[in-house]
Amino acid sequence: KQEVTQIPAALSVPEGENLVLNCSFTDSAIYNLQWFRQDPGKGLTSLLLIQSSQREQTSGRLNASLDKSSGRSTLYIAASQPGDSATYLCAVGSGGGADGLTFGKGTHLIIQP
Amino acid sequence: EAGVAQSPRYKIIEKRQSVAFWCNPISGHATLYWYQQILGQGPKLLIQFQNNGVVDDSQLPKDRFSAERLKGVDSTLKIQPAKLEDSAVYLCASSLGTGRGYTFGSGTRLTVV
Numbered sequence: 001k002q003e004v005t006q007i008p009a010a011l012s013v014p015e016g017e018n019l020v021l022n023c024s025f026t027d028s029a030i031y032n033l034q035w036f037r038q039d040p041g042k043g044l045t046s047l048l049l050i051q052s053s054q055r056e057q058t059s060g061r062l063n064a065s066l067d068k069s070s071g072r073s074t075l076y077i078a079a080s081q082p083g084d085s086a087t088y089l090c091a092v093g094s095g096g097g098a099d100g101l102t103f104g105k106g107t108h109l110i111i112q113p
Numbered sequence: 114e115a116g117v118a119q120s121p122r123y124k125i126i127e128k129r130q131s132v133a134f135w136c137n138p139i140s141g142h143a144t145l146y147w148y149q150q151i152l153g154q155g156p157k158l159l160i161q162f163q164n165n166g167v168v169d170d171s172q173l174p175k176d177r178f179s180a181e182r183l184k185g186v187d188s189t190l191k192i193q194p195a196k197l198e199d200s201a202v203y204l205c206a207s208s209l210g211t212g213r214g215y216t217f218g219s220g221t222r223l224t225v226v
Contacts (some may be wrong), residue, residue, distance in 0.1 A: 004155070034214070034215070036217075041222075042219055042220075043117075043204060043217040043218050043219040043220050044156070044206075044217040045202070045216075045217075046214055046215060046216070048218075049214045061179075084216055089155055089156075091155070091156075097163065097168050097169075098161060098168050098169035099161070099208075100146055100158035100161050100169055101156075101158065101215070102158075103155030103156050103157070104155050105153065105155050106155055
């Protein structure tokens with residue numbers, strides 16, 4: 001059974017810092033990995049989708065890497081802003097017909113102005 | 114494009130009552146998912162539909178939960194009878210297909226008292 005762990009559980013940093021969120025998964029036979037953002041009382045917003053054949057994806061100030069063999073992914077946020085404050089969730093997909101995602105518990109991020 | 118629509122946004126019921134949630138996916142998205150997110154946890158897949166057929170319902174508590182997707186578009190998720198531990202946010206998501214990425218709705222927050 002796939003298990004996804006996110007470290008740290010919570011993080012508070014001053015505005016402008018670069019930061020790294022970590023995600024690990026137990027079964028390396030994944031189809032893809034996604035990073036989501038969740039704001040309080042809201043649904044999930046997809047940030048980056050990495051296919052199993054890819055090593056990284058970039059969108060603006062966000063960069064996500066994937067190392068399938070070691071079961072790890074990192075989300076790098078450059079020049080953090082208060083608007084980046086949210087919970088960040090990592091999720092892995094197993095592919096095939098049943099491609100539901102397995103999520104970690106998330107990292108609660110606070111960027112101090 | 115319009116997002117994934119869910120209703121109601123909030124629901125409070127007493128234990129042993131029944132409740133139903135509704136989801137309208139993005140037009141053309143054949144795959145629809147229901148997730149349960151308990152406070153402080155990542156979302157957990159309950160059921161996946163491909164058009165109007167069930168692909169994966171292995172984590173659906175079938176003694177009290179049921180779901181349907183008539184005509185391969187809208188979907189309803191029902192709980193009968195509800196228990197205190199069913200208090201959670203119920204998220205609906207849709208996708209064009211495997212590996213194509215997800216779009217989540219804003220969710221329905223259920224409180225069972």
